[in-house]
Amino acid sequence: MRLVIAGASLAGLRAAQAARRAGHEGTIVMIGAEPHLPYTRPPLSKELLQGSQEIEDSALPVDELDVQWRLGTPATGLDPTSKRVRLADGGEAEYDRLIIATGCRARSWNGPGAQLAGVHTLRTLEDAITLRAALPTTRRLLIIGAGFIGCEVAASARSRGVEVTLADIAAHPLLPFGPALGERWARMHRDHGVDLRLGAGIESLHSDGHDQHHDARVARATLTDGSTVEADTVLLALGSVLNTEWLTGTGLELDPAVACDATLTSSHDPNILAAGDIASVPAALAGGARVRVEHWTTAAEHGQLAGRNALLEHHERAAHTSPPYFWSDQYDAKIQALGCPALADRTELIELSPTGEKLVAACVRGRHVVGLVAVSAARRLAFYRRQLQAPPLLAELKAALAQEGGSLGEPVGAAI
Ligand SMILES: Cc1cc2nc3c(=O)[nH]c(=O)nc-3n(C[C@H](O)[C@H](O)[C@H](O)COP(=O)(O)OP(=O)(O)OC[C@H]3O[C@@H](n4cnc5c(N)ncnc54)[C@H](O)[C@@H]3O)c2cc1C
Structure with missing residues (x-):
């Protein structure tokens, strides 16, 4: 079985590694637009800019991974009928299963002065x-x-x-x-x-x-x-744009990301899966609606699952179930989020340290908690991760918190 992975970054790499770990002995072709072997992006806005990390530290270990690298060669088109990916160098990659992991790029701005140096x-x-x-x-x-x-x-x-x-x-x-x-x-x-x-x-x-x-x-x-x-x-820093141009006109459902079921399988073609920033996947916290997240951990999890699922028939494939997790480091604050805070219609503070610099806030939609935001409260995350497997009622979450006792301080339960 020939596995082709388009996008040689985090999700693509994790897919190839997982397929090999699951015993796949056939060819894996890894198509990457960038000339580099996979690297991790979070340090690019943090440690690398601060000067506390060097360029080579952002490389993701590829070890002895047995894949055919086609780096610096973007995929330019796809024919799902003949199962071929067209490449920018005029070549093609034939697949039995394809994993799409082409992620996003920075949104550009073309207003007056955009071309200036600096x-x-x-x-x-x-x-x-x-x-x-x-x-x-x-x-x-x-x-x-x-x-x-x-x-x-x-x-x-x-x-x-x-x-x-x-x-x-x-x-x-x-x-x-x-x-x-x-x-x-x-x-x-x-x-x-x-x-x-x-x-x-x-x-x-x-x-x-x-x-x-x-x-x-x-x-x-x-x-x-x-x-x-x-x-x-x-x-x-205007956000991101999906790298889906090479998929237009292929019949794949784009919503505008690659529309998938919970097993990361394209809604259009069971031989095609998607992973990472480019995948739109049903989420329990969104009431089963498809959501797309641009988070490192989700891209890694998606990649691992897509790599395993691609080796199986559609009905044998496992679903992605863990709630999205995100972190951001700014100054001395570690900001972490679980679930889908962007879907909330209000936010309620549920834990606050006596000095006020540590907190946990529940992101609530209707009566259900759909996400959590924590500031410098990393050790509280395991408790909340358990609560968020399915969207709990806010009252249920508060009851669980009261029983558990919390540890930042008294549960507050007031609107911020
Ligand atoms: C500066 C920065 C900081 C971040 N910090 C955090 C953080 O602190 N916490 C967090 O949770 N997340 C963070 N993220 C987000 C996280 O890095 C992404 O969610 C993750 O990189 C997604 O991985 P991916 O493999 O899905 O996509 P990407 O990393 O976008 O990789 C997609 C790859 O596909 C390639 N590609 C595109 N088009 C084609 C094509 N046609 N053919 C072949 N290849 C193609 C691209 O060149 C790219 O290499 C950060 C992102 C950035 C940019």
Whole structure:
């Protein structure tokens, strides 16, 4: 049996490793758009930028993995009828089973001044190397987008003494965690000296001279609220775009990610599975609706499951059931989330340490808890992970917490 994996990053690598561990002895072809062997992305906005980790430390161990690497060769098309993946070098890869793990790329912005030198995005190792090289000579860094990557880069740049302006069109940073915690994130960045501009997106970028000059460098930005910001380096942290172009016209259901059932099998073709950021998969916490998560742990879990499931017939395949888990490190705060906080309609504080820097908040939709956000409370996660296997009622979660006693402090149970 010939297994082809498109996307040679975390999910793709874990799929190949799992298939071999499950005893697959046939060919595995690993198609990667990037020229590199797989590497891990979380340090790109944290340790690598802070200077506490080197480039080679982000490599994911591939050990003696027996695969045919087709690196630097993006898949450009797919014919599910003849079971062939077309490659950018004109070649093809024939498969019996295909795992799609082509993930996302950074969302670009093509407004005035986007072409100026000193304007960055951050998704790949090259992006991180270029941004890191720019920091020592950066006086003022402007970050557009106060999502996770924007906030992490703000914290990393502040740790190196760079002046940072962080702007977002939203009313608070880290939008998926809801407005109730927003004031906390805003205060955290301001307390670390970040000039936080909320309700203001990017309008245009300008150089000191002629913006059309081929090596003109960014010097300031105009935001949508009319204000201007001096900046010699700009990071556009505007979210991500799915790498699905090569799948258009193939008949695969895209919602816009690759629509799968709980076994990560494409809703259209049992010979095709998807894993990681590109997969849209039914989740119990979403009432069985398909959700897509861009989290490291989910991509790794998906990859492992897809690698095993691809060797089986559809009816034999296992379902992915564990709730999404996410972490983000900013300054001295470890932010962790379980489940689907973005689906909540309100947030309630359920544990708070006496000094206030540690907390757990329940993300509630109707009467059910669909997610949890913890700040610097890592040892509380095991308890909450058990509770979140299916969406509990908020009252049930509070009862379980009262019985367990909590350990951060008194359960609060008040709206934030
Ligand atoms: C800077 C940064 C920091 C992060 N920090 C965290 C964190 O702290 N915690 C957390 O939980 N998550 C974090 N994440 C998210 C996490 O890294 C992703 O969820 C994870 O990388 C997803 O893995 P993946 O294999 O599904 O996709 P990707 O890592 O996006 O890999 C997809 C691969 O497919 C390749 N590809 C694209 N198109 C094609 C094609 N046509 N043919 C062949 N190959 C193709 C791409 O080049 C890429 O190498 C971070 C992400 C970034 C960018």
